[in-house]
Amino acid sequence: MIEFHEVSKRYDGGNEALAGLSFTAERGEMLFVTGPSGAGKSTLLKLLALIERPSRGQIIVNGRNLGGLRRRQIPHYRRQVGVIFQDHKLLLERSVFDNVALPLVIGGVPRNEIPRRVGAALELVGLLHKERALPIQLSTGEQQRVGIARAVISRPPILIADEPTGNLDPELSYEVMRLFQRLNQVGITVLVASHDHNLIRRLGQRFISLRAGRLVPPELAGGAYAGT
Amino acid sequence: MPARDSGAQVSRRTLGQRFSAYLAHHRQTLFDGLQQLGRQPLATFMTVAVIGIALALPAGALVLVNNARGLSAGWQGTARISLFLKNGLSDGTVQQLADSVRAHSGVAAVQVISAEQALVDFQRRSGFNDTLSLLGSNPLPAVLVVQPTAAYTAPAAAQQLAQSFGALPQVDQVRMDVQWLKRLQAILALLHRGVLIVAVLLAIAVVLIVGNTIRLEIENRRAEIEVSKLLGATDRFVRRPFLYHGAWYGLAGGVLAWILVLIGLALMGGPVDQLVGLYGSHFSLSGLGASGVLGLLAGGIVLGWLGSWLAVARHLRAIEPT
Numbered sequence: 349m350i351e352f353h354e355v356s357k358r359y360d361g362g363n364e365a366l367a368g369l370s371f372t373a374e375r376g377e378m379l380f381v382t383g384p385s386g387a388g389k390s391t392l393l394k395l396l397a398l399i400e401r402p403s404r405g406q407i408i409v410n411g412r413n414l415g416g417l418r419r420r421q422i423p424h425y426r427r428q429v430g431v432i433f434q435d436h437k438l439l440l441e442r443s444v445f446d447n448v449a450l451p452l453v454i455g456g457v458p459r460n461e462i463p464r465r466v467g468a469a470l471e472l473v474g475l476l477h478k479e480r481a482l483p484i485q486l487s488t489g490e491q492q493r494v495g496i497a498r499a500v501i502s503r504p505p506i507l508i509a510d511e512p513t514g515n516l517d518p519e520l521s522y523e524v525m526r527l528f529q530r531l532n533q534v535g536i537t538v539l540v541a542s543h544d545h546n547l548i549r550r551l552g553q554r555f556i557s558l559r560a561g562r563l564v565p566p567e568l569a570g571g572a573y574a575g576t
Numbered sequence: 577m578p579a580r581d582s583g584a585q586v587s588r589r590t591l592g593q594r595f596s597a598y599l600a601h602h603r604q605t606l607f608d609g610l611q612q613l614g615r616q617p618l619a620t621f622m623t624v625a626v627i628g629i630a631l632a633l634p635a636g637a638l639v640l641v642n643n644a645r646g647l648s649a650g651w652q653g654t655a656r657i658s659l660f661l662k663n664g665l666s667d668g669t670v671q672q673l674a675d676s677v678r679a680h681s682g683v684a685a686v687q688v689i690s691a692e693q694a695l696v697d698f699q700r701r702s703g704f705n706d707t708l709s710l711l712g713s714n715p716l717p718a719v720l721v722v723q724p725t726a727a728y729t730a731p732a733a734a735q736q737l738a739q740s741f742g743a744l745p746q747v748d749q750v751r752m753d754v755q756w757l758k759r760l761q762a763i764l765a766l767l768h769r770g771v772l773i774v775a776v777l778l779a780i781a782v783v784l785i786v787g788n789t790i791r792l793e794i795e796n797r798r799a800e801i802e803v804s805k806l807l808g809a810t811d812r813f814v815r816r817p818f819l820y821h822g823a824w825y826g827l828a829g830g831v832l833a834w835i836l837v838l839i840g841l842a843l844m845g846g847p848v849d850q851l852v853g854l855y856g857s858h859f860s861l862s863g864l865g866a867s868g869v870l871g872l873l874a875g876g877i878v879l880g881w882l883g884s885w886l887a888v889a890r891h892l893r894a895i896e897p898t
């Protein structure tokens with residue numbers, strides 16, 4: 349479902365965030381990307397969301413080479429990939445309801461269908477009662493969960509999440525990860541960037557480990573390692 | 577729990593459903609735009625006021641010029657040709673001449689002012705009673721006042737008529753009352769052209785004003801644009817609210833311009849009545865008319881749309897998620 353072939357990313361400033369990275373996530377798989385701060389996790393996810401373009405190498409998603417996508421094809425591609433951002437990127441002047449409904453409005457879903465689906469998505473993350481609130485009236489963890497609801501509401505085949513539990517307490521973190529597992533079990537391919545090793549071990553999920561933009565060899569990474 | 581039906585979701589919806597959702601979004605954006613204008617009443621009002629004034633100036637000027645043109649066209653009906661006859665013609669000759677002039681197909685009526693009549697009129701009007709009687713003989717010629725038919729009232733045709741009468745041996749001089757009318761009409765045509773030029777310049781100004789306002793708005797809604805693009809919004813989707821917004825500005829400006837023109841005409845109504853009263857004729861200012869009002873409103877919408885289009889084309893593409 350997701351293939352990286354010798355992908356490098358060098359930012360304008362000269363920083364090489366990824367250096368010849370190759371890995372594969374199968375359809376319906378749940379894969380963690382771990383590594384210390386600055387290892388290139390966010391860069392990897394940004395390449396998948398087409399926020400950044402690779403300097404070298406190829407990325408294939410769902411059989412399509414992202415390098416071959418034209419500008420006008422990008423919106424349609426992005427609707428296939430639900431993204432949960434490290435800084436959650438909610439619209440601060442819009443209610444929780446409006447934020448979560450946005451992908452449906454963009455996708456042209458009939459209006460009478462929207463409230464029901466927003467309700468379902470908010471229920472999934474346990475925030476149905478905050479429908480009318482503004483994001484600033486929520487705790488950081490609640491904001492993160494609104495971001496999750498927004499990412500899954502249009503039922504994308506791929507879900508990618510950047511530190512989705514960065515601001516959550518261990519119990520809530522575990523809950524959110526269990527939620528991802530449940531989404532994965534209904535067939536969604538899930539890619540999660542996280543540096544919470546303990547949590548990943550506890551979940552017993554496959555992971556790849558990055559350091560300075562490269563895969564860390566399996567013998568050094570330990571755990572349920574799954575490099576190519 | 578979302579079901580595993582993902583990508584197929586979009587295509588499974590029927591075309592009709594998707595179209596109605598599309599229309600619903602259009603409607604929604606249209607009225608969202610209106611709401612947003614209401615959110616910053618002062619800023620909105622100032623923009624609308626500038627647009628309204630910029631549209632009202634040429635519209636009002638055009639109304640005035642058109643009124644003047646209509647008025648002068650009406651005067652043409654009274655354009656007359658005066659034939660000053662040579663001195664010393666007998667009354668009988670004058671009458672004969674009058675009859676032959678009257679027989680011309682371009683002549684509606686001929687009024688004969690005999691030399692004596694002319695003298696009496698002049699004495700009464702000037703008060704030079706005594707001086708004239710000192711002259712002994714009457715220095716004034718007889719005059720035929722020719723009223724052309726409707727077909728010959730246009731300046732060129734009347735001119736032709738005058739020339740043919742001027743060639744008659746008994747006629748000393750021909751004077752046309754239309755000369756000044758022709759000049760007036762030329763001046764009005766010039767004014768009309770000038771107003772059109774100013775209108776084009778002000779239209780460009782309106783486009784720039786709306787463009788700048790929309791540019792600021794795009795800047796203010798940067799986060800929203802970025803996030804929408806991240807969630808898969810097309811350029812069209814992102815563009816739409818701004819275009820509607822610009823069109824609303826234009827429409828509001830057009831309505832304001834209409835009101836301003838109405839007020840202006842109402843203020844001028846009194847003085848115009850007085851002026852017209854002096855000439856003892858009937859005339860009242862005509863307004864924009866239905867087509868004028870429609871043109872003003874449609875023009876406002878088009879200019880607003882155009883202005884926001886320029887802003888959107890320049891600035892929206894540059895905003896990409898980071």
Ligand SMILES: Nc1ncnc2c1ncn2[C@@H]1O[C@H](COP(=O)(O)OP(=O)(O)OP(=O)(O)O)[C@@H](O)[C@H]1O
Nearest residue numbers: 359360361363365384385386387388389390391392
């Ligand atoms: N826009 C950018 N311009 C220049 N350099 C960048 C940019 N974004 C990231 N980098 C650099 O790329 C490297 C990888 O950054 P990245 O954000 O992918 O790390 P990360 O693994 O997500 O770290 P964290 O765990 O702190 O989020 C870093 O050295 C960073 O300085």
Ligand SMILES: [Mg+2]
Nearest residue numbers: 389390434510
């Ligand atoms: Mg990061």
